[in-house]
Amino acid sequence: MKLPIYMDNHATTPLDPRVLAAMMPYFTDKFGNAASRNHSFGWEAEEAVENGRKQVADLIGATAKEIIFTSGATESDNIALKGAAEMYAEKGNHIITTAIEHKAILDSASWLEQRNIRVTYLPVGRDGLIDLEQLEQAMTDRTILVSVMAANNEIGTVQPIREIGALTRKRGILFHTDAVQAAGKIKLDVDDMNIDIMSLSAHKIYGPKGIGALYVRRKGPRVRLTPVVHGGGHERGMRSGTLNVPGIVGFGKACEICAKEMESENTRFRALRDRLKERIMSQLDEAYINGSMEHRLPNNLNISFAYVEGESLMMGLKDVALSSGSACTSASLEPSYVLKALGVGEELAHSSIRFGLGRFNTEEEVDYVAAKIVENVKRLRELSPLYEMAKEGVDVKSVNWARK
Amino acid sequence: MAYSDKVIDHYQNPRNVGSLDKQAKNVGTGIVGAPECGDVMKLQIQVDEKTGIVKDAKFKTFGCGSAIASSSLATEWLRGRSITEALAIKNIDIVEELALPPVKIHCSVLAEDAIKAAIADYQRKQNNGNGSK
Numbered sequence: 001m002k003l004p005i006y007m008d009n010h011a012t013t014p015l016d017p018r019v020l021a022a023m024m025p026y027f028t029d030k031f032g033n034a035a036s037r038n039h040s041f042g043w044e045a046e047e048a049v050e051n052g053r054k055q056v057a058d059l060i061g062a063t064a065k066e067i068i069f070t071s072g073a074t075e076s077d078n079i080a081l082k083g084a085a086e087m088y089a090e091k092g093n094h095i096i097t098t099a100i101e102h103k104a105i106l107d108s109a110s111w112l113e114q115r116n117i118r119v120t121y122l123p124v125g126r127d128g129l130i131d132l133e134q135l136e137q138a139m140t141d142r143t144i145l146v147s148v149m150a151a152n153n154e155i156g157t158v159q160p161i162r163e164i165g166a167l168t169r170k171r172g173i174l175f176h177t178d179a180v181q182a183a184g185k186i187k188l189d190v191d192d193m194n195i196d197i198m199s200l201s202a203h204k205i206y207g208p209k210g211i212g213a214l215y216v217r218r219k220g221p222r223v224r225l226t227p228v229v230h231g232g233g234h235e236r237g238m239r240s241g242t243l244n245v246p247g248i249v250g251f252g253k254a255c256e257i258c259a260k261e262m263e264s265e266n267t268r269f270r271a272l273r274d275r276l277k278e279r280i281m282s283q284l285d286e287a288y289i290n291g292s293m294e295h296r297l298p299n300n301l302n303i304s305f306a307y308v309e310g311e312s313l314m315m316g317l318k319d320v321a322l323s324s325g326s327a328c329t330s331a332s333l334e335p336s337y338v339l340k341a342l343g344v345g346e347e348l349a350h351s352s353i354r355f356g357l358g359r360f361n362t363e364e365e366v367d368y369v370a371a372k373i374v375e376n377v378k379r380l381r382e383l384s385p386l387y388e389m390a391k392e393g394v395d396v397k398s399v400n401w402a403r404k
Numbered sequence: 405m406a407y408s409d410k411v412i413d414h415y416q417n418p419r420n421v422g423s424l425d426k427q428a429k430n431v432g433t434g435i436v437g438a439p440e441c442g443d444v445m446k447l448q449i450q451v452d453e454k455t456g457i458v459k460d461a462k463f464k465t466f467g468c469g470s471a472i473a474s475s476s477l478a479t480e481w482l483r484g485r486s487i488t489e490a491l492a493i494k495n496i497d498i499v500e501e502l503a504l505p506p507v508k509i510h511c512s513v514l515a516e517d518a519i520k521a522a523i524a525d526y527q528r529k530q531n532n533g534n535g536s537k
Binding site: 316 | 407412415418421423435437438439440441442443444445446464465466467468469471472
């Protein structure tokens with residue numbers, strides 16, 4: 001077993017060697033600009049792009065023409081929200097999203113709020129899922145877009161996408177989903193699920209960084225989005241800029257591999273994830289799983305270890321890459337807003353660790369990580385005044401802490 | 405963010421972890437911070453009542469590595485000091501010793517607060533014991 005171990009695959013994933021192999025020629029011999037219409041270099045690049053487009057489309061049951069390439073999912077989310085708000089301004093000015101979306105959605109939404117768009121942020125339950133009745137009640141005649149992520153990046157919970165799509169279609173409201181974490185792990189079909197716009201990213205599915213896509217429905221309804229980036233009218237005018245040919249080739253290959261291997265990979269993920277969970281939970285008291293285990297990505301686990309602060313725990317696992325909802329690990333110095341939205345107390349949000357299994361993790365690594373977690377949680381609890389108080393029968397929540 | 409060697413050393417080998425009898429008259433206890441803020445430090449001193457010298461100091465900390473290191477270092481510095489000398493420990497001394505980055509300065513502030521709270525608790529007990537109140 002090689003150290004350090006990478007188990008933070010919701011943040012990014014390593015490039016699959018098969019993806020790299022497919023990309024290599026497009027950095028050197030086949031360097032053409034896909035927009036060059038008059039010579040073979042351009043034709044070759046264009047052919048590669050169209051092949052990649054088809055591979056991406058196939059993963060989500062779309063047609064190639066409905067795929068717009070972007071620099072990544074953050075850009076895709078920006079185009080989806082801002083582009084729809086601008087294009088459909090005459091129809092309405094209301095967008096519905098959720099409290100646990102990625103910042104690319106939440107920050108775009110708050111930007112729109114300053115420009116006279118009304119945004120409803122649906123709450124989630126303790127399981128991390130939205131309530132469909134609340135969604136239905138939030139819809140008005142002025143609602144132009146519902147944007148709900150397919151799977152959450154921190155707790156891996158999978159929203160009822162098909163049910164949401166049925167509701168939006170019935171009301172004639174556009175449905176966007178940020179499927180960055182879900183793609184390649186759960187079966188997505190844009191027609192079956194009535195999805196109109198979808199954000200995708202390559203580097204979360206063993207493809208390269210710097211390339212993403214936006215699915216934009218062409219028929220029933222034909223969705224139009226005002227571009228955010230102008231200049232040249234590439235990608236059906238929705239996203240100008242010279243195409244990242246090697247990136248697209250890699251993205252396509254990554255999608256093709258996911259489509260082919262999703263089922264067997266998920267079986268493997270589930271076994272590894274459940275092993276990790278079992279090993280940790282059976283050896284530690286007061287460890288709490290955040291979010292639904294039933295409606296969850298097979299490679300995700302998110303646990304709060306009461307009385308232990310997340311960053312200090314990760315420091316003890318210095319040869320394992322994980323992430324934490326602790327404020328100390330975030331730029332904002334606030335604990336995870338996702339966990340807060342679930343109603344997980346702030347003290348437990350500080351104590352959370354996210355495990356993101358990936359294609360290249362092994363059973364041996366899982367066992368190592370579980371043992372390290374158990375060892376360090378026990379050690380840090382011996383150092384924790386809160387654990388001591390809890391053992392003495394003091395309800396830590398009832399203490400009148402001197403807050404600053 | 406990379407941790408300094410000293411922070412790592414205190415985190416891996418924390419000095420003076422534990423608890424003293426919080427009921428004892430010559431023990432002062434300071435608990436500062438709040439769980440929802442991600443930092444709670446408990447710092448205790450045991451004082452020689454005749455000489456006023458800190459004989460022992462113990463801590464327990466819930467918090468990041470820098471918070472653990474700050475309180476561990478504080479207990480090291482407290483031992484053998486008089487109360488007056490202990491009150492002279494400033495957060496900036498901890499920042500310098502541990503090479504804390506700006507985002508971790510609050511950890512050192514918390515450690516200074518914990519020292520002051522423990523001393524205040526000790527002095528309160530002493531005054532009460534003397535029947536002055």
